[in-house]
Amino acid sequence: MSGDEMNPAAVAQAVEDIQGDDRWMSQHTRFVQECKDAEPEVLFIGDSMVQLMQQYEIWRELFSPLHALNFGIGGDTTCNVLWRLQNGELDNIGPKVTVVWVGTNNHEHSAEQVAGGILAIAQLLTSRLPKTKVVVLGLLARGEWPNPLREKNVAVNSFLRSWLPRLGHTQFLDVGAGFVHSDETISTRDMFDFLHLTAAGYRAIAKPLIDLLLQILEGTPEEKRASLV
């Protein structure tokens, strides 16, 4: 957990434009500009699991009303998210909640390294945005049948469950319940390519997530009492 210099998943790194159309940087630049114009209460940051959510109806229905911004970029690893957060995507905003969902694309890293990368992101957020509460979403299962990546993502979640509570203002939320059926398969009804969620898949994860967000945004009775003192 310590010695982030030794953890490659906790090293900030921009995406190199190999393909030739510079799309990653264009997306990052747009997010930095959004920070200048918007006053989000909720910030979503992560990979395609975050990005795709904004394309479905559910975003407009449930998350836009919370004044949410979506800074997801497909393919991103923990390294890429760290770079973006350190290079403008947190400037001038003060969201009450930041939702982090990243790690499934960290193919070069071990489960422990990936969890360390996610932890580094949570640490960065709580230090840069002292008023924010961080919600880290667990990595979902993937692949039609049991496979090493499912085991890896379970291991990442396991590390996060034990490490995140030690950070203040941060919690872990597992939204993966129900995706793996009793025959151990994942259905294309939930993940159209056994990785990315369908509209139905997003509906399933939105329930526990929106409940938690509302709870945090509305504040617990204890917090309300404390704020009056």
Place this chain on the structure above:
Amino acid sequence: MFGCPATSRTSHQHHIEKTDKVMSSGDSNPAATPTPCVDIQGDGRWMSLHNHFVSNSKDKEPDVLFVGDSLVQLLHQFEVWRELFSPLHALNFGVGGDETQHVLWRLSNGELAHISPKVVVLWVGTHNHSHTAEQICGGIMAIVQLIKDKLPKAYTLVLGVLPRGKMPNPLRERNAQVNKLVKDAVSSLPHASLLNVDPGFVHSDGSISHQDLYDFLHLTPQGYQAVCQPLHAHLKGLLEKQAEN
């Protein structure tokens, strides 16, 4: 993000393709050589999807088959599919990240075995990052030929590859060149044509909006509406003509 690791941005080190086994003598175009996607990541998703398409097709009788890459695959997830294409009895065999040689392999290995659609809508080519426009055209034409061989009565509608990237860049030029070459190549064929489905995504300042292409490559639901309304009209026309023959 989507599909075949050989096209993902981190995997230029992992560019592995089984060309040795499938290349016949004289084959010099990798974009036109049937090639499966190798499972580098470890969850076998590409093959799972292919197997699903093969077995799904056993009890379906689609009039229209959409086949291609993520632009086809994502179309299936939005309302526009249910609105416009389900009523046409359409099936969707899109796989994110697929290049021409991957689609060629899939169609050669069972995805056309149990169906006889009247029209095949083919949309692929934008992910062929290591190939020239000429090679990509060759790959698309190889697919057109394969469809003709396997489904002699079907019409193939090739959709033009869309512009990409926020500002002008070499990939826009490459894609435009692919479209031009394909248009020329199909002009003499009675069973195929190229349809340009770009409604004008590039603005006068050369930029593309994230409202149309959310990551400057993949379509938003709004982008799909702009592409699919004219496509739907064109398809209906084709299906009516096929019914008359």
